[in-house]
Amino acid sequence: MALSSCKQTETKVNSTDDMGTYIPEKAIDEAVLELRAKYPEADYRLIERGVELVRKFWTSGDGSPDEFHKFCIDNYSNDKKTLADRFSRNLETVFGHFSRVGKEMQFPMHVEDGPLLPVDEIFASWSPFAHISDDWFDNRLAMILHLNFPYCSPDERNAMGMQWTDEQNAAVNLGLHFASRTPGSLQQDIEKISTRAELYISNYNIYMHNIVDEKGGRHFPEDMRLISHWGLRDELKSNYADRTETGLLKQKLIYDLMIRIINQEIPGEMINTQGNDYCPASNKFFRDGRESGFEREKDVRYAFLLEIFRASKAADKYSPLYPGAIERAFDQGLEMSFREVETMFTGFLSAPVNVKVGELIGRRLGRPLQAYDIWYDGFKARSSISEKELSAETARQFPDAKALERQLPDILQLLGYGRERADEICQYIVVDPARGSGHAMGASMKNDVSRLRVRVPETGLNYNGFNVAMHEFGHNVEQTLSMYEVENYLNSGIPNTAFTEALAFLFQKRDLEALGFREDNPGKSQLTILDNYWNAFEIMGVALVDMYTWKWMYANPDAKPEELKAAVINIAKDVWNKYYAPIFGVADSPILAVYSHMISYPLYLAAYPIGHLIEFQLEQHLEGKDFAKEIDRIFSIGHYSPNVWMTRAVGTELSAEPFIKAATKAVDEINAQLK
Numbered sequence: 001m002a003l004s005s006c007k008q009t010e011t012k013v014n015s016t017d018d019m020g021t022y023i024p025e026k027a028i029d030e031a032v033l034e035l036r037a038k039y040p041e042a043d044y045r046l047i048e049r050g051v052e053l054v055r056k057f058w059t060s061g062d063g064s065p066d067e068f069h070k071f072c073i074d075n076y077s078n079d080k081k082t083l084a085d086r087f088s089r090n091l092e093t094v095f096g097h098f099s100r101v102g103k104e105m106q107f108p109m110h111v112e113d114g115p116l117l118p119v120d121e122i123f124a125s126w127s128p129f130a131h132i133s134d135d136w137f138d139n140r141l142a143m144i145l146h147l148n149f150p151y152c153s154p155d156e157r158n159a160m161g162m163q164w165t166d167e168q169n170a171a172v173n174l175g176l177h178f179a180s181r182t183p184g185s186l187q188q189d190i191e192k193i194s195t196r197a198e199l200y201i202s203n204y205n206i207y208m209h210n211i212v213d214e215k216g217g218r219h220f221p222e223d224m225r226l227i228s229h230w231g232l233r234d235e236l237k238s239n240y241a242d243r244t245e246t247g248l249l250k251q252k253l254i255y256d257l258m259i260r261i262i263n264q265e266i267p268g269e270m271i272n273t274q275g276n277d278y279c280p281a282s283n284k285f286f287r288d289g290r291e292s293g294f295e296r297e298k299d300v301r302y303a304f305l306l307e308i309f310r311a312s313k314a315a316d317k318y319s320p321l322y323p324g325a326i327e328r329a330f331d332q333g334l335e336m337s338f339r340e341v342e343t344m345f346t347g348f349l350s351a352p353v354n355v356k357v358g359e360l361i362g363r364r365l366g367r368p369l370q371a372y373d374i375w376y377d378g379f380k381a382r383s384s385i386s387e388k389e390l391s392a393e394t395a396r397q398f399p400d401a402k403a404l405e406r407q408l409p410d411i412l413q414l415l416g417y418g419r420e421r422a423d424e425i426c427q428y429i430v431v432d433p434a435r436g437s438g439h440a441m442g443a444s445m446k447n448d449v450s451r452l453r454v455r456v457p458e459t460g461l462n463y464n465g466f467n468v469a470m471h472e473f474g475h476n477v478e479q480t481l482s483m484y485e486v487e488n489y490l491n492s493g494i495p496n497t498a499f500t501e502a503l504a505f506l507f508q509k510r511d512l513e514a515l516g517f518r519e520d521n522p523g524k525s526q527l528t529i530l531d532n533y534w535n536a537f538e539i540m541g542v543a544l545v546d547m548y549t550w551k552w553m554y555a556n557p558d559a560k561p562e563e564l565k566a567a568v569i570n571i572a573k574d575v576w577n578k579y580y581a582p583i584f585g586v587a588d589s590p591i592l593a594v595y596s597h598m599i600s601y602p603l604y605l606a607a608y609p610i611g612h613l614i615e616f617q618l619e620q621h622l623e624g625k626d627f628a629k630e631i632d633r634i635f636s637i638g639h640y641s642p643n644v645w646m647t648r649a650v651g652t653e654l655s656a657e658p659f660i661k662a663a664t665k666a667v668d669e670i671n672a673q674l675k
């Protein structure tokens with residue numbers, strides 16, 4: 001194994017090459033036998049698990065098999081509570097301060113606060129966390145952790161978590177730390193290729209004025225430059241408002257263009273370059289107005305995905321708890337198994353109501369459905385107040401970031417909080433004017449603040465900015481409550497990013513209320529349910545394509561880019577034909593493969609539909625209840641497994657069923673009104 005040059009200059013070179021194979025298996029039995037004799041009252045299965053885990057992480061550099069044996073005997077503790085408390089205190093100190101340091105280093109990059117210096121980028125990209133895993137394996141703290149707090153799988157946590165005390169849950173959470181011993185050089189490889197893939201995607205723009213129909217007609221304005229796929233999709237969506245032939249034609253052009261991107265037939269010269277024309281329907285390219293030969297984009301999209309796959313796969317053997325990128329994304333990241341997520345998604349996609357929703361959309365459009373109607377947005381409830389009026393109001397209330405910070409308690413009051421509680425929460429939230437788009441940065445210890453970042457133009461915060469700020473504020477309130485209100489540090493936080501996002505949306509959706517407006521729009525709730533439902537329906541198929549693609553790559557690790565391309569297209573068509581074709585009446589569309597997250601943030605897409613499901617269950621629970629009281633309670637639950645968290649929050653496990661039921665009711669009611 002190649003060690004990075006910085007490693008070689010250190011006195012101790014710990015190669016992780018023989019990790020998991022160096023200690024013979026029989027050493028487990030010997031250590032377990034002795035520990036059982038020493039602690040006859042202890043649960044021997046936990047002893048076994050702990051010793052097995054230490055063996056999986058142990059390398060020859062850590063010491064001989066005799067030393068392994070001695071380590072296990074000496075470091076097994078029968079007083080788990082005291083040991084967990086010590087880890088808890090020290091992890092809070094380390095994680096809390098490191099994250100504070102990291103945030104300070106990134107401050108000039110993130111916040112509009114004086115000039116940006118060339119050194120700022122270097123400060124920002126340095127991470128205090130970079131070597132902690134190496135250090136804590138080398139000094140054996142991570143080994144002591146795994147020996148005493150052995151790993152519990154998501155299925156076990158979901159199944160048994162309800163019976164655990166907070167102390168037991170904390171012990172299990174502790175065992176989730178330091179889950180891999182990936183060499184720094186491999187980690188860097190993964191980061192490098194991810195950065196390149198992100199760059200490829202962020203530069204994948206199409207100049208829409210150069211996209212022509214089969215008669216050479218142009219339909220998009222001169223300055224329109226759209227990023228694939230987000231920009232293309234949003235433009236397609238916006239054309240639902242145009243009920244003329246042109247609206248349809250533009251949607252069709254964008255759809256054809258997307259298919260050419262998926263198939264990689266698009267001329268390389270059309271990407272991020274303007275001047276020449278391209279007709280996606282006929283796949284004809286025009287240089288200086290004349291039809292011309294061209295070189296297609298040669299499967300670059302899939303080559304990137306393969307490179308990311310190979311870099312991730314190389315790290316598998318250093319991650320014994322999560323031995324594949326799929327396990328790291330699901331079991332570790334989402335704390336739900338691939339199988340559990342897949343079952344939930346396919347159940348949702350097969351729900352009988354989907355056909356009815358499709359029929360309703362067809363009726364509202366007055367035409368047969370097209371594959372791109374997965375992006376139908378006509379259920380969206382429009383506000384009765386114009387955006388201009390709203391922007392005038394937000395600019396008046398929030399001329400700068402500090403004005404927003406001062407008024408955060410007022411916003412909480414408008415949402416139903418008492419003044420004292422609102423002040424108490426908001427003392428830990430600081431607002432900064434962002435350089436880029438908005439974001440929220442939480443704290444990893446008590447006594448640190450969480451930061452709300454939003455872009456504030458000279459003329460004051462506009463409505464769009466306020467809407468984003470409300471989303472981030474939701475994150476901040478969650479970050480504050482799930483840190484300060486959770487007694488045990490090891491239980492602080494929430495189950496996964498899908499939960500964070502769902503909680504942020506609860507705030508974002510109440511932005512008008514937070515401005516002091518009361519909206520009265522009958523029928524809004526049926527339409528809102530269907531709007532969210534259709535969004536979830538779309539993104540679930542997209543997520544399945546992402547998931548199955550990674551399964552395929554693991555089954556075909558030596559594939560070439562063109563083979564991966566063929567596989568992705570097949571997978572997308574399979575998912576389409578199974579769940580979408582019966583509703584759309586269109587077969588074999590590969591459109592679900594167009595998402596750019598698949599390339600720049602692989603295996604992340606599943607978090608979105610899970611977020612939709614969580615949000616729905618929460619909204620349903622909140623109906624008719626005291627919003628502030630419930631938010632306070634729910635945001636303070638802490639880091640428990642998804643099903644345990646959900647049961648504590650709303651009384652039932654995470655499930656697609658409530659959403660399906662509500663959509664069925666909404667469609668039936670709308671259909672009854674039409675009769």
Ligand SMILES: [Zn+2]
Pocket residue numbers: 471475500501504
């Ligand atoms: Zn968010």
